[in-house]
Amino acid sequence: MMELPLLTQNRDTVRYDREHGAVLALDRWRYPHETILVEYTDFDSLARALPQMLMHTGGPQPYIAGYALALAARQHRRWPTESQRATLVQAAEQLRQVCPMDYDMHTLLQMALQTADLALLRGEPAEPAIVALVDAEISRSDTVAEACGRHAASLLEDGACLLVHGFGGGAFNWMLHHAHVQQGKQLDVYATETRPSLQGTRLTTQQADQLGVRVTLITDNMPGLYFRRGTFTCYVAAAYRIACDGSTAGHIGTYQYAVMAARHGVPCYVLGYAGPDPLAAEGTNLIVWQGDPEAVLHFAGERTAAAGVTALYPTLDITPPDLITQIATERGTLEPEQLAAYQET
């Protein structure tokens, strides 16, 4: 069997070393040019590094934050129980503040705090309890990604030509693995470079290439031309969050390519992972947060804009359900209007 690319499973890029008390996380900025697992043994330095790791939404940041909390628990394990609890609450708040809009991270931190509380109340150490929780969540996320990708593969026909924007994470890799490696479908992938973080340039193209799929890199202003020429047979977008009405928050740009797909009669498929968020009734409940505009003023670390120029960096946009053809989730593929009943499927 062909080896899975490194970014297929979160368990391969984020780990906790229980013996030495260390978080190991792949440096996704240097990957794939270099494959380096960076080791963090100190809560504060990891908390400071975390915002810079936020290269793409839906990545492993929540798990890194969860393990960071385990590091904090380890560093204070000899303190009185009440002090440990107070320290953990404070540590979680510190992590939340460096990534104020990362919904998945906040959810995981909330779960980790409760787990730590229960352990401490039982007189057990908090660190291994938090690590076990995060391990289980990583394992669950990998299972969800595999199922989502497997269902998404069923949407791809032999000879399909996909426009892909952003990096769709594990589900994207599993989709190509099932469709191409397992089912032998010939696929072409056109990946946008996905400014400002260049996930397409560095991650999408390389992961697809490693799976033996033909891949072509284009800049973010080129999809329109190829839609007009009829090059694409489908558009595949990853969702960061999905509302119950089928509205989808995805990497900035997802919306404009969905509009192009609709105009040219090309189906739009969304990698929807665990399905809709029951707390978000509709698109207006999904929040578009602003990233650091310095990312737009620079390219690969070098300032490109003239002095005095200001920029904006909205990290996400919202695609309304009428532009989406199918949403692939861990439970199967659904039309947007079927999502409201997702919890009963």
Next chain:
Amino acid sequence: MMELPLLTQNRDTVRYDREHGAVLALDRWRYPHETILVEYTDFDSLARALPQMLMHTGGPQPYIAGYALALAARQHRRWPTESQRATLVQAAEQLRQVCPMDYDMHTLLQMALQTADLALLRGEPAEPAIVALVDAEISRSDTVAEACGRHAASLLEDGACLLVHGFGGGAFNWMLHHAHVQQGKQLDVYATETRPSLQGTRLTTQQADQLGVRVTLITDNMPGLYFRRGTFTCYVAAAYRIACDGSTAGHIGTYQYAVMAARHGVPCYVLGYAGPDPLAAEGTNLIVWQGDPEAVLHFAGERTAAAGVTALYPTLDITPPDLITQIATERGTLEPEQLAAYQET
């Protein structure tokens, strides 16, 4: 009067030094970070440098090529007349081959060859005849740009918020000059960075800023979000060539933003300079040429894409007339369907 930004007039960025026989051309890759007029005194080295100067369509490359021909004439001015003519034909062909798809350049080179021929037949030197022709063409282009920009300014309302893609050249600067500086209209410009050559990042933003217009830089995948939010009151695109049916060849990406504008009821204005090309009846007569895909795989000499990844670089796309609201030309603003009668206006 506020000083005009440097890129407003071609005469300020491309010159011929008659005394020493040298072409002086602004290095548009280093500008605005550095303002350097590079001097070329040798035909071959200029011909080799020319493809790298092709940063944006509609720029001053044709005039640089015309002056290059003057350099060739100077270098061979003591040869027999027939040898001079043969050399110039060969030099023009060499220039055409390094920029095989630059229609404006080919037209100018054809005119320059005829001018040289006439001078040589009269027993006069070819060099000053070619220089005089190119000088006149530069002057004409500056006049056309001023008139086009002045008419475009009439399309902008006080308080307008413009999405601008690519760099629209002199007409763009004149448009802002007339609307903002002369008529006192408050304007906001959102400029896409315009990968892969970053004309928006480096040129559009800086020229607008110098004219006192508020300007915000966004990446090429962000316009959709701001269209959806109702931020833009108009979309301004530059045309490289226009067909008689109103189809417009513009910088790659022009089409997808025109689709977004139409969806959101935002007017699309085209900077059309000298109007339609009488030889191009419709959009299918406009050619989209491929640039060097290395531009997409690299930034600032550094490879950003993973090893083994291939790319495409279509430099232009075609926007059909039904997506265009008004075309500003040197003779006034016209709807696309009025263009067929342009020669009679």
